[in-house]
Amino acid sequence: MLRLALLDNAAEFDKSKQLTQKIISKIQRASQNELVARSYLEVGYSYYLDTGMDKAIEFYNKAYEIYFRLNEESGLADVFNSLSLVYGEQGDKNLAVNYLKKALAIYSKLGYRHAASLAHYNLGFTYVDMGLLEEAKSQFSASIEISLDIDDKLNLAYSKSALARIFIKQSQFVNAANLYKESIAIFKYFDDEVTSFRMKVGLLESYIGSKDKIAAGKLFNKLQIDYAKYGQPGYPSKFLLISARYHELMMDYKRAFETQLDYSQRLLKNFDRVQEQDVEKLMVEFDSKIKESENLLLLKDNEVKKLRLEQQNSRLFFLILVSVMAILIMVVIGFLLYRQTLHRTRFQKMALRDHLTNAPNRRAVLQYAKERFSEARQTNMNFTIALVDLDHFKTFNDQYGHDVGDEVLKSFSNACASALRKQDRYGRYGGEEWLLVLGDTDKNEVTQIFNRLKANLEKISINGVEKPLTVLFSMGVAQYDPDTDKNVQDMIRRADSNLYEAKGLGRDRVIQ
Ligand SMILES: Nc1nc2c(ncn2[C@@H]2O[C@H](COP(=O)(O)OP(=O)(O)OP(=O)(O)O)[C@@H](O)[C@H]2O)c(=O)[nH]1
Known part of the structure; x- marks a missing residue:
């Protein structure tokens, strides 16, 4: 089984499949007990990693049948959890929610509080995807409550930052800032500077949202140094996007424009790496938002014409206005691109964490x-x-x-x-x-x-x-x-x- 895991990691899927066949034939000869069910779960997970979702479901169902016959509830909960991952990835969020709820009910009943807090956390993210922000909030709050109870600091920090993100969506910037501060303190405690940096970007976004120029200015200066250390070269970091908004707040439109342009260019390069399917989806939304941007442009254009009539002598003023318009359009486009990538980035992040220990997987x-x-x-x-x-x-x-x-x-x-x-x-x-x-x-x-x-x-x-x-x-x-x-x-x-x-x-x- 460990060899299978090693091959999965090395992306040697051909060898992994041969080994999978061997494991399957051995399993079929073995007796139908708990070990067999656990092995089915492992094989299913191997298919899940290799995007063989149908096969993954097939093996999870086999594990389910055995656990059901043995009346082994914790095993059943693990199967539900695994199925929710598959359906979530396939875009069937309602089914993912159902399975997560089933797993959660069992973990709660058995008193597996750590597993329950993670299930709340995953439910929260699924609700965010479905646009059900209030439901998501209550799931993250439940995850926070359990994490506090069992002193699980890491999960506490992640849940708080997830809740903060919703507060930002709802323009409750003071609440968001407080949660980010608590979450940063925990990541500092674990010496995790990289995640601390990401949380601080969220804190900066909260300050910008509440137009707190002083706090935003101080934090921005620190983050510029951190970005040099922890930012990934060439990657369209969210920090750049927030930086553009920061310069806009400080009315430094030139830098805002340049930063936004830099971000957008990186984002466009990044598109080459996403799947064609994602791009198509993005383009549909992008097109409709472009129309919105064009309307905005028309509106602003009318304003410019009016101002030009009134202030024909003021060439300088006209130039500034055009710059502001360009920035506005770039911000709108950047925001739309950001929303698309946020979805994908969050799943990528979740796919990089071990659900039991919160360590990198x-x-x-x-x-x-x-x-x-x-x-x-x-x-x-x-x-x-x-x-x-x-x-x-x-x-x-x-x-x-x-x-x-x-x-x-x-x-x-x-x-x-x-x-x-x-x-x-x-x-x-x-x-x-x-x-x-x-x-x-x-x-x-x-x-x-x-x-x-x-x-x-x-x-x-x-x-x-x-x-x-x-x-x-x-x-x-x-x-x-x-x-x-x-x-x-x-x-x-x-x-x-x-x-x-x-x-x-x-x-x-x-x-x-
Ligand atoms: N509780 C728990 N057990 C796990 C988990 N993953 C694997 N295991 C168990 O870890 C055990 C590993 O056992 P072995 O491979 O025999 O190794 P070992 O007992 O550590 O012995 P040596 O490695 O030879 O020192 C198996 O019983 C697995 O069921 C997990 O996530 N949680």
Whole structure:
């Protein structure tokens, strides 16, 4: 199953399909028990990642039949959750909502509060897509309430920022600003500067909305420095769009125009990368909004003519007015383009997070590793990857139940977040397997990171478990070697074989 996950991540879908067939034939020979149902879920998820939605539904339904026969409610809830993802992606939002509600009812009944808060969160986003903002608000509020109760800081921060976004849509800028501030404080606590930056852009948008020039000015200056650090070159960052609105607020129309133009050009380049289907949809809406823009242009044109008659001597004034009109049109067009991409960007973001631990998922961390790899090839800089696998993790599930196993995974994610340095990233790679991507790091520093992580996992308190638990893990490391590594998968294979060796030598160690 882990091999299947590795192939999915490496986008080696042909091999993944062969392996899938093998798993299916083995499953068919095995007895119809819970393990089989879990395997169907995994195979379904593999098809989902490869956009084989019909096959994904087929396997989720097989898992459903077994869980239904076994009367295994938590399994049923997982199936509903998975189905909601598929239908949400296919655009059937009503069905996605129905499945999420069913999963939520079960998680609430069983007291799986973490899973319930995530289901509220996902429901909130589905409602936003359907334009049901009040329903979305109550889902995000419920997610906030549970996250506060179970002290899940990350989910709390994400839910608050989602709620803030709705307040912005409803022009309740003071409420939005307060929520963004609370959310920023949490991301700072986790040292997550990149997400903090995104939230601060939301805060700036709130200040601009409430026309608070002083607060907006201070924040804008800070964000310009952050943008140089955390912005993606060439990408149509939302920060640019908000910057244009900021300059407009400050009546610096020239900069507003230039920034808006820069944003629009990046956005147009980005269109090449979106699917044809998305573009068609965008164009339909774009056309109708262009007509609105033309009407606006006509209106403004009349105004200009009138002003020209009244102020024929004032050439300068005329030029300023034309500039303002151009900016207005660009802002309207930019806003429409932004609305289209927002939808897609949010789903992309959700697709990059692990639902259980809130950590980056395997797709996200692998993408990051690939970027670091091509950077290292071009600049000859060093970088390191490490595969981490929890030791005897199955015994946590067997001894204390699946719920405690989930908590152990969350604790491991939190331990990673505090043990790693600013230049490092991590993500959940498989069930209890994690991938760390480390910046320029020698062997000694790898050992230090291993020890820091180990120290963080020495005494973990978990609700419902009397004594603190100690979580051990094994780590396999690979340094980038320009002579042998042709792609990041070569490095992962070497790290995997070191991990295998660490396990063979008795676990609880790092091999590099
Ligand atoms: N609670 C919980 N368990 C999971 C999750 N994903 C995978 N698992 C379980 O993790 C266990 C992994 O077990 P094994 O692959 O045998 O490995 P292990 O027990 O960690 O032993 P070693 O890796 O050999 O040290 C399986 O029982 C899976 O069911 C999850 O999201 N939550």
